[in-house]
Amino acid sequence: QLQASGGGFAQAGGSLRLSCAASELTLSTYYMGWFRQAPGKEREFVSCINWSGSSTYYADSVKGRFTISRDNAKNTVYLQMISLNPEDTAVYYCAARGPTYMSGPYYRRAEYDYWGQGTQVTVSS
Numbered sequence: 844q845l846q847a848s849g850g851g852f853a854q855a856g857g858s859l860r861l862s863c864a865a866s867e868l869t870l871s872t873y874y875m876g877w878f879r880q881a882p883g884k885e886r887e888f889v890s891c892i893n894w895s896g897s898s899t900y901y902a903d904s905v906k907g908r909f910t911i912s913r914d915n916a917k918n919t920v921y922l923q924m925i926s927l928n929p930e931d932t933a934v935y936y937c938a939a940r941g942p943t944y945m946s947g948p949y950y951r952r953a954e955y956d957y958w959g960q961g962t963q964v965t966v967s968s
Contacts, residue, residue, distance in 0.1 A: 844865055844867045845863055845866075845938070845959035846866065846959055847863050847937045847960065847961060847962040848863075849862045850934075850935060851963075852966075853965070853966050853967075854967055855927060855929060855966055855968050856926060856927065856928075857927050858923070858926075860922070860923045860924070861877070861921065861924070861937075861962060862919055862921055863919065863920040863921070863937030863959055864917075864919045865918050868939060870913065870918045870920060871894060872894060872944070873939040873942055874892070874949060875892050875911075875913060875937065875938070875939055875940075876891035876892075876939075876955055877891070877920075877922045877935060877937055878936045878938060878952065879935045879936065880934050880961075881932060884933075886936065888950045889901070889905055890905065890911040891911065891947055891948055891950070892911045892912070892913055892920065894941075896912060896915075898948070899911050899912075900948040900950070904930070905924075905931075908924065909922060909925075910922070911923075924964070927964075928966060929967065929968045930966075931966050932966050933963075934962065934963050934964075935962050935963075936958055936960075936961045937958075938956075938958050939955060939957040940955045
């Protein structure tokens with residue numbers, strides 16, 4: 844139901860934009876999050892956004908470099924990533940919680956109801 848895309852290879856200092864589109868969910872009524880999982884590590888919170896886009900939150904490790912946004916008309920959520928570094932290498936997952944109009948934030952994996960399949964981001968030094 845959630846399809847993440849936009850991953851790929853980038854050099855350190857480069858940028859990528861991830862997208863998360865939904866096929867059966869109306870994302871305008873869902874709270875959305877991005878998580879990532881590096882090899883051998885737990886899946887960790889990256890960023891989240893409420894239904895209207897008025898409230899956003901970021902992990903300290905990406906604050907100032909990543910920007911989450913949404914276009915409800917396109918039923919899509921984005922994660923713009925700049926100033927990438929090798930530590931950002933991971934599979935990135937989008938997730939949806941809801942339907943809800945709560946502002947969050949929701950940092951924990953268990954708080955999300957739907958997950959995308961993930962998209963690989965690899966950053967070389």
